[in-house]
Amino acid sequence: xxxxxxxxxxxxxxxxxxxxxxxxxxxxxxxxxxxxxxxxxxxxxxxxxxxxxxxxxxxxxxxxxxxxxxxxxxxxxxxxxxxxxxxxxxxxxxxxxxxxxxxxxxxxxxxxxx
Amino acid sequence: xxxxxxxxxxxxxxxxxxxxxxxxxxxxxxxxxxxxxxxxxxxxxxxxxxxxxxxxxxxxxxxxxxxxxxxxxxxxxxxxxxxxxxxxxxxxxxxxxxxxxxxxxxxxxxxxxx
Numbered sequence: 476x477x478x479x480x481x482x483x484x485x486x487x488x489x490x491x492x493x494x495x496x497x498x499x500x501x502x503x504x505x506x507x508x509x510x511x512x513x514x515x516x517x518x519x520x521x522x523x524x525x526x527x528x529x530x531x532x533x534x535x536x537x538x539x540x541x542x543x544x545x546x547x548x549x550x551x552x553x554x555x556x557x558x559x560x561x562x563x564x565x566x567x568x569x570x571x572x573x574x575x576x577x578x579x580x581x582x583x584x585x586x587x588x589x
Numbered sequence: 590x591x592x593x594x595x596x597x598x599x600x601x602x603x604x605x606x607x608x609x610x611x612x613x614x615x616x617x618x619x620x621x622x623x624x625x626x627x628x629x630x631x632x633x634x635x636x637x638x639x640x641x642x643x644x645x646x647x648x649x650x651x652x653x654x655x656x657x658x659x660x661x662x663x664x665x666x667x668x669x670x671x672x673x674x675x676x677x678x679x680x681x682x683x684x685x686x687x688x689x690x691x692x693x694x695x696x697x698x699x700x701x702x703x
Binding site for chain 2: 479506508510515516517518519520523525530531534566568577578579580581582583
């Protein structure tokens with residue numbers, strides 16, 4: 476595919492459950508970002524990968540949130556013990572090298588915790 | 590990161606120019622001005638960025654004041670498909686010690702009317 480792909484597009488889970496959200500970046504893009512967006516708000520930064528390593532994880536709200544990118548391509552955002560407040564659209568973006576290059580965003584995963 | 594101030598909403602007639610202002614009075618010398626937009630239910634889309642010179646591409650023009658404390662995004666002939674939330678972001682070049690992340694505010698909701 477030509478763009479950033481996120482799966483699933485929608486996820487409904489019960490409070491307390493564990494969820495994984497997947498991001499397939501554009502091929503060759505070394506930089507990958509995760510954001511989350513609540514209704515009526517702009518996207519909120521969570522974490523940034525350069526290759527396999529998390530270069531900036533300052534936006535992760537607490538230790539229930541974790542993200543990996545083991546081979547420098549696909550990334551998984553993992554949320555443990557989900558809470559209703561985690562309900563949001565989770566956006567992934569990738570860019571060729573980071574820096575001044577534009578970031579391409581996926582369509583997002585809408586997570587609903589009930 | 591420098592903060593930006595944008596009007597909450599704006600309206601524009603189809604076919605007319607849309608001029609979206611942004612104040613970034615605390616911008617530093619190494620910070621760039623970026624514009625992204627987000628059409629309903631989609632991920633953000635890069636529009637344009639600049640440092641101090643005016644920039645133009647196929648989507649829009651970016652006018653940055655000489656003191657760099659404000660900028661204007663211009664959509665020369667707005668169409669209904671330009672209805673979206675427009676985000677103005679300031680971001681330092683990463684190799685100068687800045688973070689790679691894009692910090693989104695609430696943006697300006699632009700409505701293009703027929």
